[in-house]
Amino acid sequence: MTQGSLRFEGREVPIHDGDTVASALFRTGVRTFSRSLKSHRRRGLYCGTGECPNCTVTVDGVPGVRSCVTPAGGGMRVERGRGWPSAEHDLLHVTDLMHPLMPVGFYMKTFVRPRFAWPVAERVIRRHTGSGPLPRRREPARTTSRHLHVDTIVIGAGTSGLSAALETVRAGERVLLCDAFGVGSQVPRPRRDAIGALEAEARKEPGIEILEGYAALGVYEGPTVALASQDELVQVHPSRIVVATGAAETHEAFPGNDLPGVWLGRAASRMASAHGVPPGSRVVFVASTGEGLEHLLALVAAGTNVTAAVVPSAFVDRVPPAVEAIADGELVSAHGRGRVRSVVVRERGLERRLRCDALVLSTGLSPRDELARMAPDEPVEVVGDAAGDGDTPRVTGGHLCLCEDVTVHDAEQAWAEGFRSAEILKRYTTATMGPCRGAMCGRALTAFAAARSDEGDRAAVARTTARPPVRPATLETLAASVHEMIEKRTSLHETHLAAGAALGWSGGWKRPFSYGDAAEEYAAVRERAGLMDVGTLAKILIAGRDASALVDQVFPGRVADLPAGRTRYVLALDEAGYVADDGVLCAFEDGSYLLTSTSGGAERMDARLREWRHRLGLHVHLLDRTSELGAILVAGPRARDVLEPLSDDPIDAAALSHATHADVTVAGVPCTAIRTGFVGELGFELHHPRSRGPELWSALQSAGEAFAIRPFGLDALEILRLEKGHLYVGQDTLPDDTPAKLGLDRLVDMGKEWFVGKAALERLAAMPLGRRLTPLTFAGGPPDTDGLRGMPVMAGGDVVGRVTSAATSPALGRAIGLAWIRTHGGELPTDLRVGEATATIAETPFYDPDGERLHG
Amino acid sequence: MAELSTSAPSVTAILASAEACERVSALPGACPVSPVEVAIVGDASITALRQAVERIDPDALVSDVSDGWVLHTLDGPGARDAFARLSELELPFSGFVQGAVARIRVRVLVQGDRVDMLVPSMLAAHLLERIQDECRELLT
Numbered sequence: 001m002t003q004g005s006l007r008f009e010g011r012e013v014p015i016h017d018g019d020t021v022a023s024a025l026f027r028t029g030v031r032t033f034s035r036s037l038k039s040h041r042r043r044g045l046y047c048g049t050g051e052c053p054n055c056t057v058t059v060d061g062v063p064g065v066r067s068c069v070t071p072a073g074g075g076m077r078v079e080r081g082r083g084w085p086s087a088e089h090d091l092l093h094v095t096d097l098m099h100p101l102m103p104v105g106f107y108m109k110t111f112v113r114p115r116f117a118w119p120v121a122e123r124v125i126r127r128h129t130g131s132g133p134l135p136r137r138r139e140p141a142r143t144t145s146r147h148l149h150v151d152t153i154v155i156g157a158g159t160s161g162l163s164a165a166l167e168t169v170r171a172g173e174r175v176l177l178c179d180a181f182g183v184g185s186q187v188p189r190p191r192r193d194a195i196g197a198l199e200a201e202a203r204k205e206p207g208i209e210i211l212e213g214y215a216a217l218g219v220y221e222g223p224t225v226a227l228a229s230q231d232e233l234v235q236v237h238p239s240r241i242v243v244a245t246g247a248a249e250t251h252e253a254f255p256g257n258d259l260p261g262v263w264l265g266r267a268a269s270r271m272a273s274a275h276g277v278p279p280g281s282r283v284v285f286v287a288s289t290g291e292g293l294e295h296l297l298a299l300v301a302a303g304t305n306v307t308a309a310v311v312p313s314a315f316v317d318r319v320p321p322a323v324e325a326i327a328d329g330e331l332v333s334a335h336g337r338g339r340v341r342s343v344v345v346r347e348r349g350l351e352r353r354l355r356c357d358a359l360v361l362s363t364g365l366s367p368r369d370e371l372a373r374m375a376p377d378e379p380v381e382v383v384g385d386a387a388g389d390g391d392t393p394r395v396t397g398g399h400l401c402l403c404e405d406v407t408v409h410d411a412e413q414a415w416a417e418g419f420r421s422a423e424i425l426k427r428y429t430t431a432t433m434g435p436c437r438g439a440m441c442g443r444a445l446t447a448f449a450a451a452r453s454d455e456g457d458r459a460a461v462a463r464t465t466a467r468p469p470v471r472p473a474t475l476e477t478l479a480a481s482v483h484e485m486i487e488k489r490t491s492l493h494e495t496h497l498a499a500g501a502a503l504g505w506s507g508g509w510k511r512p513f514s515y516g517d518a519a520e521e522y523a524a525v526r527e528r529a530g531l532m533d534v535g536t537l538a539k540i541l542i543a544g545r546d547a548s549a550l551v552d553q554v555f556p557g558r559v560a561d562l563p564a565g566r567t568r569y570v571l572a573l574d575e576a577g578y579v580a581d582d583g584v585l586c587a588f589e590d591g592s593y594l595l596t597s598t599s600g601g602a603e604r605m606d607a608r609l610r611e612w613r614h615r616l617g618l619h620v621h622l623l624d625r626t627s628e629l630g631a632i633l634v635a636g637p638r639a640r641d642v643l644e645p646l647s648d649d650p651i652d653a654a655a656l657s658h659a660t661h662a663d664v665t666v667a668g669v670p671c672t673a674i675r676t677g678f679v680g681e682l683g684f685e686l687h688h689p690r691s692r693g694p695e696l697w698s699a700l701q702s703a704g705e706a707f708a709i710r711p712f713g714l715d716a717l718e719i720l721r722l723e724k725g726h727l728y729v730g731q732d733t734l735p736d737d738t739p740a741k742l743g744l745d746r747l748v749d750m751g752k753e754w755f756v757g758k759a760a761l762e763r764l765a766a767m768p769l770g771r772r773l774t775p776l777t778f779a780g781g782p783p784d785t786d787g788l789r790g791m792p793v794m795a796g797g798d799v800v801g802r803v804t805s806a807a808t809s810p811a812l813g814r815a816i817g818l819a820w821i822r823t824h825g826g827e828l829p830t831d832l833r834v835g836e837a838t839a840t841i842a843e844t845p846f847y848d849p850d851g852e853r854l855h856g
Numbered sequence: 857m858a859e860l861s862t863s864a865p866s867v868t869a870i871l872a873s874a875e876a877c878e879r880v881s882a883l884p885g886a887c888p889v890s891p892v893e894v895a896i897v898g899d900a901s902i903t904a905l906r907q908a909v910e911r912i913d914p915d916a917l918v919s920d921v922s923d924g925w926v927l928h929t930l931d932g933p934g935a936r937d938a939f940a941r942l943s944e945l946e947l948p949f950s951g952f953v954q955g956a957v958a959r960i961r962v963r964v965l966v967q968g969d970r971v972d973m974l975v976p977s978m979l980a981a982h983l984l985e986r987i988q989d990e991c992r993e994l995l996t
Binding site for chain 2: 147149237486487488489490491493509541543544545619621622623625626627628629689690691
């Protein structure tokens with residue numbers, strides 16, 4: 001019965017019950033599933049268990065999806081990644097004919113000289129190799145990360161894994177059972193029935209947590225096991241690890257072994273029995289193990305026309321009568337153009353050619369024991385097929401490594417060049433380093449080295465080092481924990497939530513962006529009074545006998561003469577003379593300073609000060625008070641009226657003028673009040689003990705009721721500060737901005753004997769500026785000025801800069817912003833456009849240029 | 857099992873010469889953060905501390921920083937197991953260690969089955985959430 005259809009390169013492919021993407025495509029006649037990595041050889045279905053790279057396709061824009069283990073879904077968009085113009089008719093197949101000209105490592109040898117050749121060659125090679133293009137437009141995935149603590153993790157939910165999990169849970173331990181696919185899904189078909197009972201038991205057991213679709217990537221010290229699913233990274237911390245990852249079928253290397261139509265037993269029997277599609281119309285089967293015989297019988301039972309079976313003489317009696325049994329025969333090679341047409345078999349010393357369109361091999365097992373081998377010092381046990389010795393594959397020719405397109409001939413050449421052990425062959429040829437991570441070819445490579453090395457040369461034949469990840473994972477998943485945000489909160493967090501604030505991330509803090517109406521919040525600050533939580537500011541106390549020497553040398557401005565009670569806006573430069581941060585420095589009677597700087601930058605600033613204290617050998621105490629002090633900004637023409645009834649201390653213009661600070665008690669809370677002007681109005685920053693924040697906030701709100709005071713958030717602040725032309729270091733600056741480029745020369749005193757970055761600024765002074773942060777006004781732009789931020793600034797068809805901040809100014813009635821703009825001969829270009837808008841260079845401050853309101 | 861509790865501790869920061877810091881490092885609740893910085897957790901008299909330190913280093917800074925810190929305490933036979941889920945720090949039987957706990961820098965005082973985690977107030981909610989998530993079935 002069909003269950004909808006998927007779309008494959010422009011045509012509809014019906015989906016039957018239980019179909020994988022591969023079985024649905026194979027049923028409609030698709031035989032070439034991909035093109036090989038380098039030589040663009042045709043590749044067809046091979047392992048059927050999600051190990052080899054042959055069946056990888058692009059599903060809904062995501063490349064590298066193994067179609068043999070991906071359930072088909074209605075509406076899926078499936079394409080083959082590689083090939084030009086298409087995977088079916090791929091002209092790049094010509095690279096296969098050029099193979100003799102491109103020995104292993106050719107790109108390292110061939111494009112060394114002339115030196116310009118490599119970048120060109122690299123571009124060509126990059127375009128024509130790989131797993132297909134990365135998705136162009138895709139919503140960023142929301143990968144998450146978590147930690148799990150269990151007694152035992154069992155990796156692999158096949159027969160042995162389920163048994164191990166049940167045994168462990170009965171001993172009273174908590175067990176995590178994970179499988180890269182699903183419980184029992186990789187168990188060879190003839191043995192499927194036995195697993196049903198085990199699975200039912202395990203699913204009933206409350207002590208077993210089952211994670212399906214979670215691939216174990218590696219075992220690390222600790223021990224820690226990393227599991228990756230499509231959208232989650234799980235770090236498991238067990239006391240014991242049971243590896244039950246089973247085994248892949250042996251990959252034999254013989255001439256023609258990568259032709260479409262060459263199958264491994266599990267893939268063929270699954271295709272015939274589960275999906276009802278015979279792997280071919282004339283099938284030759286090579287079986288040398290009991291499992292192989294089971295696959296042969298399953299194929300015949302499903303009605304597949306198996307014409308001949310090459311089996312050990314012991315199995316001859318069990319080969320069905322309709323199949324010609326070739327006892328103790330030996331497979332020599334497979335032939336055909338584009339797909340298998342015949343195979344050559346050696347029987348009692350004579351070679352025979354058998355016509356066929358499919359060759360199925362089931363000749364042994366290749367244990368998937370990488371997880372156990374990568375962590376010899378961790379408590380790892382291996383059970384089931386993964387613990388077996390495995391069978392040694394024959395290596396006579398053809399493709400040694402399917403993923404990386406390495407032939408036996410390539411390996412022979414490398415051997416002749418002196419790379420004479422499995423490990424260095426791996427490094428030189430990249431065999432085993434592809435998406436199968438050596439599951440298919442690892443043993444073939446070792447067998448190759450063993451056949452050529454002296455007996456007893458154990459280093460030559462040692463298995464190659466197993467390294468994570470043992471299964472493919474996306475970088476998105478691996479980076480999941482990077483996105484885990486550490487949330488900093490001020491003492492007013494609950495207060496903001498209760499007030500209905502929209503909180504967002506800003507510099508590692510959760511901060512209110514608005515309390516519902518940013519325009520009204522703006523108006524309150526400009527016309528009456530506003531209240532803002534600025535407890536997020538970095539606050540560092542600089543004390544000790546050399547405090548003044550440190551600030552004088554770390555900051556480029558004149559600060560040593562800053563009298564107690566005064567404040568000064570300062571820049572912090574790095575040694576290259578680039579602006580790293582800014583802040584406000586307050587000087588105290590006892591010779592100490594309080595530095596407030598950019599929210600989220602406390603650690604950086606603290607580290608900078610500590611480093612220079614050490615390098616200059618100064619006796620200075622540095623105490624980061626960011627967490628300890630809250631801060632509330634009261635700003636607006638009525639700000640003083642709000643504060644006056646709450647304080648007995650003098651806060652009039654004479655006692656507390658602009659750019660000064662004083663210790664005052666407000667509503668019973670001891671505060672350091674700093675007169676600041678970031679928003680361009682009369683403003684008091686009240687720094688107070690963090691625990692007193694909520695009561696101070698509430699007292700200020702009550703006192704401000706008479707003036708219709710409003711709390712305001714970052715959205716209103718953005719407009720307020722832009723109207724004053726104030727910049728945010730980081731948002732409006734580039735990493736190589738000097739004070740001159742930002743128009744902040746006045747904050748640098750080149751007359752000082754020394755400060756951090758002075759030598760660099762002296763050198764840079766002789767050079768043209770190159771670019772300048774420039775205030776702009778816009779006309780005719782989009783109604784939502786948010787869209788202007790980040791837009792290129794154009795002049796006469798050339799990009800000359802970029803908008804760093806933009807907002808619609810209610811005070812000016814037009815859009816304003818800041819942009820960095822390239823200068824030519826020291827001059828800024830004219831006739832600027834930003835998208836649809838025309839931009840005009842302006843002067844800052846846009847608002848209250850004489851600062852009358854600030855000093856109020 | 858372990859009991860989780862949260863409290864607002866008294867914390868005094870002492871920034872002084874190595875000699876002065878060493879003098880107070882043996883006090884109960886002392887966190888020798890670096891050779892020239894000690895935090896004292898508990899109700900030590902700040903005046904007494906200042907006198908003791910300034911006798912050796914007149915330029916020392918002794919400051920009440922209680923508001924900057926919150927104490928999350930795990931107490932009980934499962935406390936060390938619970939802590940191990942949050943951090944790779946090795947706990948002594950008794951004493952002070954500092955380092956990453958739930959990816960933030962935390963000062964840890966241990967006494968037998970009691971683990972006191974001194975965390976900056978601004979990060980206290982983050983750590984509390986992580987303890988509750990990671991150690992759920994170990995908490996009473």
